[in-house]
Amino acid sequence: MIRANKHFKKLQSSYLFYNIAMRVNAFQKANPTAKIIRLGIGDVTQPLPPVCIEAFHKAADEQSAPETFRGYGPSEGYAFLREVVAGIDFRSRGANIDPDEIFISDGSKCDCGNFQELFSTDSIAAIPDPVYPVYLDTNVMAGRTGVYKEGRYEGVVYLPCTAENRFIPSLPDQTVDLIYLCSPNNPTGSVMDRENLNRWVSFARESQALILFDAAYADFIREDDLPRSIFEIEGAQEVAVEFRSFSKMAGFTGTRCAYTVVPKACMAYDENGDAISVRDLWMRRQTTKFNGVSYPVQRAAEAAFSERGRDQVRGLTDYYLENAKIVRMAMAELGFETAGGVNSPYIWINTGQDDWSFFDRLLQKASVVTTPGSGFGNNGVGFIRISAFNSRENVITAMERISQIA
Numbered sequence: 510m511i512r513a514n515k516h517f518k519k520l521q522s523s524y525l526f527y528n529i530a531m532r533v534n535a536f537q538k539a540n541p542t543a544k545i546i547r548l549g550i551g552d553v554t555q556p557l558p559p560v561c562i563e564a565f566h567k568a569a570d571e572q573s574a575p576e577t578f579r580g581y582g583p584s585e586g587y588a589f590l591r592e593v594v595a596g597i598d599f600r601s602r603g604a605n606i607d608p609d610e611i612f613i614s615d616g617s618k619c620d621c622g623n624f625q626e627l628f629s630t631d632s633i634a635a636i637p638d639p640v641y642p643v644y645l646d647t648n649v650m651a652g653r654t655g656v657y658k659e660g661r662y663e664g665v666v667y668l669p670c671t672a673e674n675r676f677i678p679s680l681p682d683q684t685v686d687l688i689y690l691c692s693p694n695n696p697t698g699s700v701m702d703r704e705n706l707n708r709w710v711s712f713a714r715e716s717q718a719l720i721l722f723d724a725a726y727a728d729f730i731r732e733d734d735l736p737r738s739i740f741e742i743e744g745a746q747e748v749a750v751e752f753r754s755f756s757k758m759a760g761f762t763g764t765r766c767a768y769t770v771v772p773k774a775c776m777a778y779d780e781n782g783d784a785i786s787v788r789d790l791w792m793r794r795q796t797t798k799f800n801g802v803s804y805p806v807q808r809a810a811e812a813a814f815s816e817r818g819r820d821q822v823r824g825l826t827d828y829y830l831e832n833a834k835i836v837r838m839a840m841a842e843l844g845f846e847t848a849g850g851v852n853s854p855y856i857w858i859n860t861g862q863d864d865w866s867f868f869d870r871l872l873q874k875a876s877v878v879t880t881p882g883s884g885f886g887n888n889g890v891g892f893i894r895i896s897a898f899n900s901r902e903n904v905i906t907a908m909e910r911i912s913q914i915a
Contacts, residue, residue, distance in 0.1 A: 516652045519662070525642050525884035526550050529868075536872055546907040548836075549878040551695070551854065551896045553760045554903075555828060557809070558821035561759060564812035568805035582801045585792065586613025586768065590807045593814045594768060598753065604740035610772050610788060612795060613802050613810075617725045617754040617767040622647040623798075624721060624750065624769070625687065627790045628777060632686035635666040637678045639696055639885030639892070641723070644689040660887040669888055670697060676848055676857065677705055680712050688713060690739075691723040693730060696885045696894040697857040698833075698849015700735050706742045713748035717778065719787070720749040725767075728758040728826050730852040738770075746772035750787065757829075757854065757898075759813040759822050766802055766810045829854045832897035832904045839908035840895070843915045854897040857882070864891055875910035 529549055537545060557565075571577035585591070591608040599606035614620050622643050625634075630652045636644050638661075645665070648654055655663025666685050668678035676699035678690065690709060692701040701709075713720050722739040730737055739745045751770040755761035771791050776784040812818045830851075837850035840858050850856035860867040864881040871877045871893075880896070882889030897904065 514650065514652075516650055516654075519649050519654065519657055520646060521657070524646070525880070528884070529878065529880065532869070533872065533878055536876075540876075543876045545872075545876045545878060546899065546903045546910075547878045548895045548897075548899055548904070548907055549880045551757065551898050553757060553762050553825075553829075553898050554900055555760055555825055557760045557764065558813060558818060558825065560812045560815060560818045560821055561809040565805050565809040568808035572805070579804045582804055582807070584796045584799050584801045585609075586611065586802065587804070587807050590811045591768075593811055594753075597814050597819075599738060599740060599770070602737060602741055604738050605746075606740055606770055606772070610770055612769045612771060612791060613807060614767050614769060614795075614799070615765040615802050616756070617723065617752040617769070618643055620752050620767060620769045621721065621723055623794070624752075624791070625651055625653070626794060627787065628687060628719075633664070633666060633684065634687040634689065635668055635681050635685040635718075636689045637670050637691065637694075638667045638887055639670060639882060639889035640689065641691060641695045642885065644721075644723075645886075648687075660883075667886070670694070670699070671888055672846070672848070672859070675699060677701055680708060684716060686718050688718055688720045689723070690720055691725075693726040693853035693855075694849075695723075695726065696855055696880065696882065696889065698851070698853035698855040699857075700730060700732075700852045702734070703736055703742065706736060706739055706745075710739070710742045710745045710748060714744055718748065719775070719777065720745075722749050722751045724751055725754040726757055726853055726855075727753065728822065729830060729854055731830070732852060735852065740770070740772070746774045748775065750775060750791075755810050755813065758826065759810070759818075760825060761806075761810070764806055764809065766806050828901070829897045832899065832901060835901075835904055835908060836895050836897060839912065843912060850897070856895045856897070858893050858895060860891055860893055862891065864889070864893055867893060870914070871911060874914045875907070877907045877910055 591611040595608045670676040676697040727737040754767040771788040775787040833850040846859040848857040868881045880894040882892030
């Protein structure tokens with residue numbers, strides 16, 4: 510008799526965004542003429558940068574000739590992309606990252622979810638609350654948690670992120686092994702400064718813990734004194750890995766390309782306390798389970814780092830940040846407390862009421878989709894997240910509709 514993984518039974522009945530999609534679909538079916546504006550899921554709406562499209566076409570054309578055709582590529586990514594990433598995203602900011610410490614993938618969601626496979630199931634995970642659900646759910650699936658009670662899983666160390674601590678997680682008062690951090694944060698839009706990151710790196714070094722640092726939204730940071738990478742912090746290469754994505758940076762949500770940085774100095778430990786290279790573990794995992802990102806996609810990603818590409822990427826992120834400013838100011842004018850929306854495309858809003866009821870009200874009365882905060886954790890109760898990923902016209906219209914019913 511084939512048996513199911515019992516840990517899947519601990520999960521909530523459906524993934525947050527699947528639940529939202531079901532409600533939106535039901536509303537659309539009942540109101541077929543309603544023009545729904547979706548500011549919930551963080552999916553981009555603007556086209557890929559022209560320089561990426563040009564590189565995409567050129568690489569696709571290369572596949573038509575025997576002398577330029579490429580079959581299987583390296584599981585860790587082509588050298589041309591890894592080298593440009595290392596130079597522009599890290600070395601230019603004083604982070605000494607080598608190309609062979611960079612692993613190209615088809616999405617940071619996949620990497621964030623898969624990376625925990627490398628570690629024992631009795632490892633204790635510290636996870637912010639509220640949080641991107643993938644961090645928590647994949648640890649549940651792996652059997653690293655106990656049962657679900659009153660909105661939380663036993664065996665997980667939750668790091669409260671509230672208005673009182675500016676939605677920046679504080680150090681835990683107990684031993685942990687895996688530490689999930691996200692900056693700029695999804696969902697709250699908060700950004701960790703150097704002092705915050707120094708504190709976490711020191712904690713990880715002292716406790717021999719590992720930080721899984723999600724920097725998928727780093728390209729939205731505009732304040733020069735804020736770090737874009739955890740590797741700008743001294744000692745981080747010994748205790749951290751970092752996840753990056755082209756999805757929001759260059760509009761690759763449908764094209765799929767990301768990368769994870771695993772420094773050679775980063776170690777885990779076996780049952781005898783002997784050090785094991787985390788980079789080697791990830792290389793072994795990827796070469797076994799992953800066949801790499803397609804050549805045309807990697808050429809398109811490389812083009813995003815060209816001089817033209819960087820200008821065009823900056824234009825895209827500026828566009829969404831202006832949308833975020835419009836949302837933040839409109840909601841503040843309506844009397845709501847807001848966070849994020851400055852160095853982040855997400856605006857975190859205190860509704861002062863039940864968040865799913867507020868979500869339903871915006872959907873039913875304004876045909877606007879947001880994301881209820883309780884879907885991100887107990888500390889998200891009463892909040893909603895609004896995404897700036899839509900057209901300027903739709904964002905302005907959505908704010909006008911909300912102002913009429915708020």
